Amino acid sequence: MLEPRKNNGIIVYNSISNLNPMTRIVFILVLCFSCLCGQAQFSRDTAYRQIKKLQSEGVDTIIRYGKIVPMYGWIEQSKQLGEIVVQEYTFVFYQTKGETYLMRFMTYSDSAGIMGRTAVSKPMKVDAELMLKWAADNITTIIKQPICSHIIKQKPDGVNTVYDIYYPSHTEGINIGVLVGKEQVGHDFTFEDCQYNYSDNGPENLNYSYNIQTSTYKLYLILQAITQSVQNELKY
């Protein structure tokens, strides 16, 4: 349907405006239908396929770390992509031939505001051997210590005490996975689960002291520090 044509020696493709009306309608309908059937979580799915590929190549210690904010995003300055709004991303750490590498899979809006763009970074060598070793050594503790929901105590009727789950409208959803040989563990939690309270005078998160002592939280802090320090250096 989109025939390549020569333009000053460069092969370009016909834009949609050059198509005949019927072909244009069919093209738009196919696009609409694709959107209906489309999948939003690019990074997690693609990272999963990459992890499977790494495992088939004999890589046995892998860490996955992803973030998503539904209907929201993070502004980033990328050397290659310019100013972008990242909607969700997943980092994959792995060790092969004695070196540790990191890859980033993301969905973003580009500087022109076009949503749903996807990108995969080239593997980047990072100094994270200690983290992978620590995670592998502590996988049993990580399995046993998930981060628990942000629970607050209230007295809605002035009589009975109730324990409620705090659901913010826009929060960072975080997922961490550790894969060591055949053992694997994954935890999903939110940024607010690790906060003492959600506003200055808001009620205390009853799980705060537990959550910040878990191995999962410690791993999260390390992952956050490493990824923030290198994310602007990644090449897509």
Add this chain to the structure above:
Amino acid sequence: MQKILIGILCLLSFSSYSQDLADKVKSEIESFHRRGIDTTIIFFVAFVHTGFPRKVKGLGDTIMIFDSDYIFYKENGKGMLIACIDYVSEDGTYTDIAVSKPFPVNCDSLFDYSLKRLDDFDRGYVFPFVYRIPWENDSVYIPLKTSHPSNFDVAISAGTYHSSQSFKGDDFDTNAYTNGPRNLNYPHNISTVTYKLYNMLQETVDKVRDELFFVGTKKK
């Protein structure tokens, strides 16, 4: 080209206009409004990933019902009930939505109780089952997660008043299992108007469920 266009339009139509239970309930409520009935109590029951095979009049002997909406209303001073269900046919070959014929029920106390307590019903929020486990010198508070939860909604409409409460069956349990972790929200939850209405609705539905006669339309 025209054939391709028609094919794509058909695909889009099927994906956009599949009727579900909520649509059916909405159309029943609109039909009530046309007949001047503006006071209803809807009791929605859903068993996630679970169905119970049972004999259903008008549909068969081993129908698997997933979700049910029981709509209580009064017409000409008489209490009535219709039910809308989402079910799988006896041979498992199709799913459908069926609506029962109106069935007379005694729901005076149900309407009297709820309509006098609309403000309390608004505030009758049911909190999730949360339990506490000791951890070192501290505690961890965990919401109960079950593989097959039963979900309920109670929705009251009276003229311009519309309100609903959603909850899970576990929210009214004292313990996760016999001698298991205790539900910290149990004392509050059972003090709500929602809980009392839930019991009244459950009791009424249990009495008449097997008497309802359904008409299915074999949609899918």
